[in-house]
Amino acid sequence: QVQLQESGPGLVKPSQTLSLTCAVSGASISSDDYYWNWIRQAPGKGLEWIGYIHYRGSTFYKPSLKSRLTMSLDTSKNQFSLNLKSVTAADTAVYFCARSDYPSLYFDLWGQGTLVSVSS
Amino acid sequence: DIQMTQSPSTLSASVGDRVTLTCRASQTITTWLAWYQQKPGKAPKLLIHDASSLQSGVPSRFSGSGSGTEFTLTISSLQPDDFATYYCQQYKSYSNTFGPGTKLEIK
Numbered sequence: 001q002v003q004l005q006e007s008g009p010g011l012v013k014p015s016q017t018l019s020l021t022c023a024v025s026g027a028s029i030s031s032d033d034y035y036w037n038w039i040r041q042a043p044g045k046g047l048e049w050i051g052y053i054h055y056r057g058s059t060f061y062k063p064s065l066k067s068r069l070t071m072s073l074d075t076s077k078n079q080f081s082l083n084l085k086s087v088t089a090a091d092t093a094v095y096f097c098a099r100s101d102y103p104s105l106y107f108d109l110w111g112q113g114t115l116v117s118v119s120s
Numbered sequence: 121d122i123q124m125t126q127s128p129s130t131l132s133a134s135v136g137d138r139v140t141l142t143c144r145a146s147q148t149i150t151t152w153l154a155w156y157q158q159k160p161g162k163a164p165k166l167l168i169h170d171a172s173s174l175q176s177g178v179p180s181r182f183s184g185s186g187s188g189t190e191f192t193l194t195i196s197s198l199q200p201d202d203f204a205t206y207y208c209q210q211y212k213s214y215s216n217t218f219g220p221g222t223k224l225e226i227k
Contacts, residue, residue: 047156047164047207047218060214063121096163105211106154108175110163 002026004097004111012091012118018084022097022111029078030055035100036073036080037107040093048093052100053080087118122146122210124219132227137198141222143191143208152212155184155193158221159204167206168193198224 008020022036029036035052042048051061053071061069065084073080084091094115098107123146133139143153151171156164166175168184171191181196195202203226208219 046220047158047209049209049216049218062215098163100211104152104169105214105216106166106169106209107156107164108166108169110165113163 002099002109004099004109006095006097006111006114008095008114008116010115010117012087012116013120014088014118015086018082018087018091018116018118020082020095020097020114020116021079022081023077023079024099025078028075029073029080030075032056033102035102035105037098037100037105038071038082039096039098039107039110041096041113042090042093045093050082050084050095052105054102089118092116092118121215121217122149122213124208124210124217126206126208126219126222128222129220130223130225132225133198134227135198135200139195139198139224141193141206141224143186143193143219145189145191145210145212148188149210149212151187152210153184153186153191154209154211155182156207156209157202157204158207164207 003025005023012018037052038050053059070083094113096113097111099109125144127142153171155168158164172184205221205223
């Protein structure tokens with residue numbers, strides 16, 4: 001059974017960097033068959049796709065976040081990560097990691113999500 | 121970006137009702153569309169992909185149809201577990217986008 005689990009600080013100060021990790025169990029992230037994604041949901045709002053990474057190193061980020069965003073993966077730990085710099089209160093959200101098939105980009109598996117608040 | 125809209129924003133219905141939710145894209149997305157169900161405090165769950173393909177394990181009372189710019193999700197007979205918020209998502213473009221959601225409430 002494949003599972004995804006997000007982890008990271010629940011509180012980040014404005015202008016600092018938000019860093020999250022998604023641990024994958026039950027499947028290898030070193031697969032040509034999948035993209036590994038981050039999606040967020042501000043409190044009471046809808047879903048916003050942030051970006052994906054493929055194990056061969058290709059990434060694609062939402063254009064409006066591209067200048068602040070970096071994704072990486074660690075095949076030895078079977079996990080992937082998100083770094084979003086220069087955060088503001090607008091980045092407060094539940095952050096989900098999710099898997100999508102290559103080349104389709106619908107999300108068939110999700111982590112439970114982790115709330116990150118940006119506040120001083 | 122391709123913009124997605126959903127209607128209605130809220131729908132009140134009763135157990136046993138047949139309901140149809142609508143999703144529209146700002147430009148053609150052929151059948152690159154998925155539907156998700158989300159309950160409070162939970163991650164979304166994939167119901168339908170490629171506009172009409174039922175995801176494994178999803179009850180057959182859920183069905184999807186449409187192509188181009190207009191799509192529907194139909195629940196043939198509402199069950200208590202179906203009251204949730206439903207989102208559509210286009211993935212024609214790499215910069216995929218979600219609709220704002222339809223909240224399905226108990227009447």
